[in-house]
Amino acid sequence: MTLQETxxxxxxxxxxxxxxxxxxxxxxxxxxxxxSDRENFRKNYLQPTLAEGLIEMTIPEKPQSSKQRYRLTSRGANARKI
Incomplete structure (x- = not known):
């Protein structure tokens, strides 16, 4: 299965x-x-965006790190509508 272009x-x-x-x-x-609900944010915002490859972790080998940050991938930048 491949990711959709858009x-x-x-x-x-x-x-x-x-x-x-x-x-x-x-x-x-x-x-x-x-x-304020961290679980709601993780389930409805963060996980779907990571799963689609639209954002990525800055420290993927340590997903639970307190220093974890997220950034757009090139695919996410292309999907962005500002």
Whole structure:
């Protein structure tokens, strides 16, 4: 199975793509949406965006690191609508 050239993204994922600026932590991105529920943010925003290859971790070998940041991939930049 291959990734689509133009991913079909939910409004939440699209919003996340538009919020990321450089390398952001989960808490920084979550703050932009005014969401306090970390699990909701992870399930509805972060995981789908990672799964589609639209963002990537800066420390993929340590996904639970407190220093973890996320950045757009080239695919994510192409899907961005600002």
């Amino acid at each position: 991913p079909q993204v939910t409004p939440q994922v699209q919003d996340l793509l538009n919020v990321i600026n450089g390398e952001d932590s989960r808490s920084e991105m979550q703050y932009h949406f005014g969401l």
